Amino acid sequence: MPKIIIVDDDDDDIYFFKKACQQVSPPPNVETLNDGSELLEFIEQGKADNSVILLDLNMPNMGGFDVLRSLNASDNVNHLVIVTYSTSTNPSDVRQCYELGVKSYITKPDSNGELAKLVSTLCQYWFEYNHAPLST
Numbered sequence: 001m002p003k004i005i006i007v008d009d010d011d012d013d014i015y016f017f018k019k020a021c022q023q024v025s026p027p028p029n030v031e032t033l034n035d036g037s038e039l040l041e042f043i044e045q046g047k048a049d050n051s052v053i054l055l056d057l058n059m060p061n062m063g064g065f066d067v068l069r070s071l072n073a074s075d076n077v078n079h080l081v082i083v084t085y086s087t088s089t090n091p092s093d094v095r096q097c098y099e100l101g102v103k104s105y106i107t108k109p110d111s112n113g114e115l116a117k118l119v120s121t122l123c124q125y126w127f128e129y130n131h132a133p134l135s136t
Contacts, residue, residue, distance in 0.1 A: 002028035002127040005048055006085070007039045007064070008056040016112060017054075020119040028123055036062030040070060043080070052126045054085035055102070057093060068100035077101035081132060083122075 004021070008014055014032050021027050031051075033039050036059060042048050057064035064084060071077040077100065084097045084105040094105050106122075109115045126132075 002026070002123055003031065003051040004028045004054060004122075005031045005033060005039070005042065005051050006054045007033045007036065007059070007067075008054070008085070009034050009059040010056070013056075013108065016115055017119070020112065020116040023116045024120050024123050028119075028127070035059045036064065036067035036070075039067055043071075043076065048080060050132075051081070052122065053080060053082045054106075055082055057084060057086040057088055057097075065096065065100070068097065068102065072100055081126065 006014060006017055008017075018030055018032075021030050031042075031047075033042060036055075039048070039053065039055070040062070055064045055067060064086070068077060068082070071080070071082075082102045084094075084102045085108060086093065086105075087108050088094075089107055097105050106118065109118055
């Protein structure tokens with residue numbers, strides 16, 4: 001079953017994302033984490049294997065940029081599918097995320113309809129069309 005890990009401190013964003021996932025068939029398994037330190041622990045435990053990670057940039061404690069820097073330092077970023085999922089459209093943020101190894105950069109949609117379309121496209125691309133090496 002497809003698995004998406006969403007790392008976001010905004011409860012509303014998580015709620016609407018999960019609701020949009022229910023409209024996808026089959027619905028992905030969604031794991032929610034509230035900040036970057038939780039994600040790093042999750043990765044360390046091997047729980048992020050074969051998942052798409054949606055990473056918000058602006059979070060308390062440990063934000064997205066900090067996570068990406070940490071994963072680069074441990075050479076783990078290339079083994080993961082990390083997609084930035086942010087409200088920021090700042091070209092500097094986009095560039096920096098790609099330099100730090102994200103596989104894609106998505107701006108959070110403004111409406112529930114657009115979010116449902118995004119989740120459907122995300123699942124279709126990453127779980128149907130894309131061929132990624134699976135962890136063993």
